[in-house]
Amino acid sequence: MSKDSNKGGFGDLMHSMNEFFHERPMKGMLQSIDEFFTSSANPFGSFPVELSEADDHYLVTAELPGVNREQIQLDVFPQYITISVTHKEIYSEENEKHQTIRRKQSMRKSSRTVSFPRTVNEKNVKASYKDGLLSVKVNKESGKRIQIE
16 A cells, blocks of 8 residues: 555545535535524524724624614623623504503513623723614723833
């Protein structure tokens, strides 16, 4: 048995796996899964969140189309931020005499937690919400450099 014939086994397997995941049915399924988790209609209530970094602060943005400001809750801690969105739906059905015959209320809460690479000052946070885009600016915690005697 030559060295080359043994080497091809694993390489061929990897090539086959790579083709499998990039062919249309599987690629379509993986793309559908991605779209499902980023769409606003999914039952798990996930929403896209992005963290960017500047010299003195972090900027967390979340896409929340169709969400009212009152539905959003922010919890900021030294190591992470949690963005929660609460959806309440009240459905009531009345008869001809305007008496409520059926009433249904449902509540769904979705949240995302983003960890900060470095500790932040959770007391100095600014948040704004406009046109379905939530922006949260969180200042980094500045340490103290000391001289060694």
